[in-house]
Amino acid sequence: MIEIRNVSKRFKKGWYALKNIDISIAKGDFLFLTGQTGSGKTTLLRLIYMDIFPDEGEVAVAGFLSSTIKEEEIPFLRRRIGIIFQDFKLLKDKTVYENVAFALEVTGQSGRKMREKVMKALTLVGLSHKRNDFPYTLSGGEQQKTAIARALVREPFILLADEPTGNIDPEGSEEIIKILQEVNTAGTAVLMATHGVELAKRMGGRFINLEQGQITTK
Amino acid sequence: MFSLREALIGLRRNGVMTFIAIGIMFFSLFLLGAFLWGTFNLFGVINLAREKVEINAFLRESLPQKQVEELSEKLMSMVGVESVEYVSKEEALKKFQEEIQDAPSLIEAVKTNPLPASFSIKLKDGFTSPEKVKEVSEKIKIFDEFIAVEYGESWINRLDKVVKILFLFDILLGIVIGFASVFVVSNTIRLTVLARKRTIEVMKLVGATEKTIHAQFILAGAIEGGVAAAMSGGLLYLIYQVSSKFFVKFYFPHDFIIIGTIVFGLILGMIGSKLAVKTTSKEMKFESPNV
């Protein structure tokens, strides 16, 4: 579903943030992306959801090619993937329910079916009882769960997570990772960027380690 | 519908921002409306003064009635002439006596009537500039039934100068106020859009098209600009009502001032937010903070 072929990315001349990256992610994979700060994890994720484009090589996601995708097509690519961040990116003037529903409403969905989908996603992350709360009343872990529900409500084939536990205490982090594993068991691929190599090893998932923009372990 | 609902929710839940934005826009649109209103009245006064411009053509003694009538018709058919009024010797004397009422001895001194009959000729709009008045009066001079033709040359020259200065001043002021209000309104709108950058970011994140993103903010901008403009139009109208009750009855072209202000506010709100969303959305990148 995702093919990264010989991709390089430079932000400055002669200096590579990513160099000769080859990764392929299949349906149902759970993949950790590890590496020190500045090693290029965020850059790789941004290449996948096509916020930026490679200088060399090609990224293929759900049939969209980085070399040929048009700007108007990017929203349709984004609808096929779920993305969560370290800073949650929730709308603070909306309740938990509204934040999740928003992802469906912006593409014209409404009515009972839409509400059912939202409740299903909230139940999945165990947050349906807090659906009418505003994000600022929630803990970091709960905010990230809301973000996960929003990312999943469209039933994407992959969930991209950039340091999802970076702002959450250890217990909360465990919970988030457990949810990601459940999501994966249900058939959604997960690609999670994190500093913690130990965590990745402990979880026993497949992991890719980046060092200064290059893959060191597969 | 989604866009309208989101626009309204956004305005309501960001109440303070909305309030401040509408307040600022209200103030600058009010200034603009007041300026327009002032300009209308200025031109009203200028027109009143211009209507006073007239040419006096004094007739020879004892012309036959028929010749006077023919002459009047000829004057009427001249280019630029609005009206021709015949002032007989008797009327001229009466006017003169009224004018020198304060010096009764002078009135007595006037035994016979030395004043000639005359035509008082009013000119059409656009023929009241010094050059045109001179042109018309030169043409009138050609008839030899007249002993003299005059039109208060120095007064007209002075009026013309004053009008030109006022006009220039008004245009300059208009440009300044116009630019200032466009600048203030569009910047205020831009700030309200920037304050909701996160909304744009999330919309892009979950796959909203540019059209959907724009619609919501354009609607919000239109509502803010429209409300602010309606308020300024309303206040101007109120001032007009109060002043015409207690002071002067100003000229107030309702349609132009009220509708003009509202349309201007709406359009400015829409264009302002359209440009702001477009640039914000274009430059949007999802760099989460590198911690």
Ligand SMILES: Nc1ncnc2c1ncn2[C@@H]1O[C@H](COP(=O)(O)OP(=O)(O)OP(=O)(O)O)[C@@H](O)[C@H]1O
């Ligand atoms: N927009 C940009 N302009 C210039 N340099 C950039 C840009 N984005 C990233 N970089 C650089 O590219 C390198 C990789 O950055 P990236 O954000 O991918 O690292 P990361 O592995 O996500 O780090 P962290 O673990 O701290 O999040 C860094 O050296 C960073 O400074």
Ligand SMILES: [Mg+2]
């Ligand atoms: Mg990063």
